[in-house]
Amino acid sequence: MCGIVGILGRGPVADRLIDSLKRLEYRGYDSAGIGTLKGNYIELRRAEGKLRNLETRVRRHPVSGHAGIGHTRWATHGKPTEHNAHPHATDNVAVVHNGIIENFRELRAELKQHGAYFASETDTEVVAHLIDSYLKNGCSPQDAVKASLPRLVGAFALAILFKGHHELMIGARKGSPLAIGHGEGEMYLGSDAIALAHLTDLITYLEDGDWAVLNRNVAVIYDAQGTVARREVVKSATSSVLVDKANYRHFMAKEIHEQPEVIGQTLAHYVDIANESVALPQELPFDFNAIGHISITACGTAGYAGHIAKYWFERLARIPVELDVASEFRYREAPMRRGDLAIFISQSGETADTLAALRYAKSQGLHTLSIVNVLGSTIARESGIVLQTLAGPEIGVASTKAFTCQLVVLAALAVAAGKARGELSESDEVDLVRVLIEIPRLVTRALASEPQIEKLARDIAKSRDVLYLGRGTSFPLALEGALKLKEISYIHAAGYAAGELKHGPIALVDESVPVIVIAPCDRLFEKTISNMHEVAARGGKIILITDASGAAEVSMDTLATVVLPEMGTTFTPIVYAIPVQLLAYHTANLMGTDVDQPRNLAKSVTVE
Template sequence: MCGIVGILGRGPVAEQLVDSLRRLEYRGYDSAGIATLEGACLARRRAEGKLRNLAGRLQAEPLIGQVGIGHTRWATHGRPTENNAHPHATERVAVVHNGIIENFRELREKLKKNGAVFETETDTEAVLHLVDGYLAAGIDPVEAVRATLSQLRGAFALGFIFAADDDILICARNGPPLAIGYGDGEMYLGSDAIALGPLTDTISYLEDGDWAVLTHDGATVYDHHNAVVQREVVKQSASASLVDKANYRHFMAKEIHEQPEVVGHTLARYVDMATERVSLPVDLPFDFREIKRVSIIACGTANYAGYIGKYWLERLGRLAVEIDIASEFRYREAPLGKGDLAIFISQSGETADTLAALRYAKQHGLHTLSIVNVTTSTIARESETMLQTLAGPEIGVASTKAFTCQLMVLATLAIAAGKVRGELSEEDEARLVHDLIEVPRLMSEALATEPQIDRLAREIAKSRDVLYLGRGTSYPLALEGALKLKEISYIHAEGYAAGELKHGPIALIDENMPVVVIAPYDRVFEKTVSNMQEVAARGGNIILMTDAKGAAEAAVEPLETIIMPDMAATFAALIYAVPVQLLAYHTAVVMGTDVDQPRNLAKSVTVE
């Protein structure tokens, strides 16, 4: 995850900027830089690699400006070079950016026709030239940023400083988090409160769609309608902590809301945004054309991620895939073909059953590939190949952002397999990658359903049992939804393939039974509607998660319809995971359980 900091100070800010960036190192990065206002000129220092390289540059070439922005970059568009490192700048404006500008190609071409000269491979430079063009036309910084934001599509956080004004820093949030810090005649900006810990304990958090104008006297915050709004200012101590809850009540809530950012960064590791091609960060030691069978092995939520990955690998790669619970894999003694592939999924990389299954697969001559969040873990070290998820630290026991990052890695792996095996053309690959690039923005839109889900949770909390139904990739997501509800609210829940309803579970349906139906409008939607009608005929309370077209075509009056954004059906599970998680979270809050540390559960299960 990229990190953003900004300071409107009363003395030199370069050292403070670098110190704040150090506190964001846990997010991961591959280059860093700062820009400060030196008199009426913007000056930058940037470096590849770790912050010590940037500190070395600053020691050799000091900056003394009292206004500045800084950035740690996790490469998305363009290689991790000094030229692509942030801040980007012209003579008039400097910018730092976290996230993905989906329509950067369109903006880039338009700006080039108007004379803009691009010097980097990044999507951020389109934002820079948009603002710079307005400034060159005599428009003031506030209006220049306002006009620019209206043209951007994607999930992003931005920070700007301007050569013409030493009393302004402008920022914007659409997905990735941003915090504003208040000091004595000074103002601060950070990706989270951790970055601002040594500077201030007085913080406010921007909400999605907000943008703010900071001056030495305070901050004016605007919402997505450009109306001035007030955001709560809170006191907190983050100076000694590397991970805090920000303005969220629980870590789980924070981690749900971090998904547009971390899923975007995971995506950026596995695709070339500019060409819309999959670009795996490692060379695979096997040829997908020679793989006859894939076994996906994991536990709990990671197992359900693997189940969704099974659908993708089968459909896009035309590979035979089996999904196994790690604790069963060794003991059922399934025949294994030497040279076939086993994929192991684990957030911690230390899950005991998954590690034992990995060692068993290696003994039988399988290629082993792990998908883990912790690169130094045992599973990562012992695997033939390791693919990292970039979820960052996940504190809540119930996995959320690790799950969706695992899905993103599996999606790109499935596309890569399909391409190598000749099942996907270059046009297919570009279309599918484009669909994935839209996921962070769509996740942000899905988070907007939270107030409705919060109200709904008060009804779910009255229930003893809940059913989840889905077809296709929505079936394993139904299993995951039921698991989440059980884990943190302690309400009994079960997930079923919707077509299995009449083979037993329908006996449970009565007027007290909530039935959560996960049904994007896809090729099996009409069949899912038939199952919904069976529930409705028996008085079940249907909670329908679908898009606008699905809601219009449902032909059943549900208790509640949660409208999701329109999207391509293939990767809908990535987006629908958000309301599924929110429903479990808010139900648990109503129930008064320990959301982050539910009873009897541990974050990493390191014993059989």
């Protein structure tokens, strides 16, 4: 969840470390710090809060040094204070860490008995003291790390500096991602290629259990058994340009408005527009007719994309689908039939729980297919098949364009499955693909509802509780809408299947509770109208999101009706996600929250 970077440079590295941390701030922004080697000692600069606080501190108190490490933190152990910020150091060693050391209490107690003094509440500080204990016993830096790593229980990516060793940096990974960057007379470490894109496009991804000894010209990689390992150097396609907000106030607003373009780019990758058919970018190594069951696993917003896809696979391809929250699935020890299909969805491709679920599915003999936005990520590298979304970098913590691009890929895959199984005819495929091809245009039209939604946000911002209702594929979108509002505005919201209203949630409805109903005019629309009458009878303030046909059929008063363009009903969630995102965004904006970096959250969840 944290971001780490290391540079063995030919010149001063402090500014470049901070530049790299800016690219990693989506991983955490509770505190930040850098450490450099200056003369014969390690010099640290750390600051609580956003990265700009560290920038200010470094400007006022510059640090020199041609070797350095940096960290931007999402707090796990210990509050987000300066003394808990990374790097953590002894007199001899400095460490930055992404992950969780599960046995840190035992190690801490042992090290204290031998005279170690701990200045923080973190689990990470034990790593510095543990390595230092081996150094004091006469070990070389390399041998000290080699002895320490097997004693660390949990997940970690580490970058380590040593006093007096200006040509040396050591990195290690277990569970958490770490990449080596290759420069000209320089070497780098980073949580991902994004952090290193402005430094190099030559990347080596460490595999789980690897550790690496770097000098300015070469990296020697060892596997978990201590054997020298060969890992491929790949050319990264990640842009070296630091993404900016353009003319938008927030990244989230920019990313919402980028959706017509990135959905179109993703569609072009999965649909043959000329022939009006699905054309997957690679041949699948299995026959959908042999698949008896699909398991979809993801977290958060990606999980709701999977929930929507469950309806599509079952309706279009007649394949039963089981949906799992990754953090539960990894411990459920679910029985799985060898040869079935498991789908994993993750924007970053580094989500720890989803990665663990992927590894379990592989151990059970399933075909594994991942849908990710970052092609070089761990989930992508370990999956049997990778289907990439072409959303581009998504900086806002609340996922928007990645979500709709995930839906586009899942829609194309569901159509391909239906066609392969004979559940869809050629004319059915053409009809569905025509709807998909229209989606970028329809999303552009949906964005035109923004002025109306901005006004509605004023009512939502006054509320303590908000309900979202939907049926069919609109039910998972109701869950997503509630999540969006919660995570960036801090207003309590809950999503429900509209048919479940009378089974409990209706108790919450009164004149102070807005009820947002997501209801395209489909075969379930009349049922949803009945639920709206139940809300209206109890004084609830209804905000209806529908199309012109739906708006014409509703006779009751609503607080507002947001009218979206008419479209085929199968893939409505891709378009109806737009007003849901806009409502959350404008409400949060009115509430004065940090829209792009909401409290307690991070973009890439690489710890359990």
